[in-house]
C-alpha cells in the first residue's frame with residue numbers, strides 16, 4: 001500500500017453509519033473514496049456523500065456511493081479531503097487540483113474536518129507550493145494587475161495542450177507566489193485583500209480549517225489533532 005492509500009484508508013475509519021460525508025478531491029482523497037466504496041458494498045455502510053469535484057462525483061458514482069447535492073445537505077457530519085501544504089499552525093493551502101471553491105464550501109458545511117496527505121505535505125512554512133486563486137474569466141487581468149501591484153506573482157494556470165485551465169465552475173486559476181507581497185507572512189491579511197478584489201471567487205488558503213490531519217510516510221501513519229478547534 002502506498003502512503004496516500006494508507007492515509008485515505010485510515011481516514012475512512014472515521015466515517016460511521018448514518019453520516020453525511022463531504023468527500024474531497026485529488027490523488028489522496030481518491031483512496032478515501034475507494035475505501036468508502038468498499039465499505040458501502042461489503043459492510044452495507046449507510047452514508048450519503050457530498051462531492052467537491054466532478055472527478056470525485058464520477059468515482060463515487062462508479063462505486064455505488066450515494067450522493068447528495070450540496071444544496072440538499074448544508075450541514076455535514078464530516079468532510080475528508082487532501083491538502084497541498086500545511087504548517088504546524090494548521091494553515092493549509094489547497095487547490096492544486098483546482099477544486100478549492102467547492103472544497104471550501106463543503107469543508108465549511110462540516111462539523112468535523114480531516115485532511116489526508118503524504119507526510120511531505122507537512123511543512124514548517126507554507127509558500128513553496130504557491131497559492132491557487134480562483135477568478136472569474138471576465139476581467140481576470142484586472143485581478144492580475146491588482147495582485148501584481150500588491151507584490152504577488154500570479155501565473156494563469158494552463159493545460160498541457162496550451163489551453164487555459166478551467167475549474168469545474170468554468171473559472172480560471174491564478175497560481176501565485178506571495179512571499180514578496182506587501183503582507184509579509186500575514187495570511188489572513190492576504191486572504192482579506194484577495195477576497196476583496198473584484199473578480200476573485202476564492203483562494204486556496206484554508207486557515208485553521210481542519211480538526212485532524214492524517215499523514216502517512218515511511219514511518220507509517222501519524223494523526224495530528226488541531227488543539228485550537
Ligand SMILES: O=C[C@H](O)[C@H](O)[C@H](O)COP(=O)(O)O
Pocket residue numbers: 024025026027028029081082083084093094095096097098099100103
Ligand atoms: O484542488 C484540489 C485539492 O485541494 C486537493 O485536495 C489537493 O490538491 C491535494 O491533492 P493530492 O492529494 O492529489 O496531493
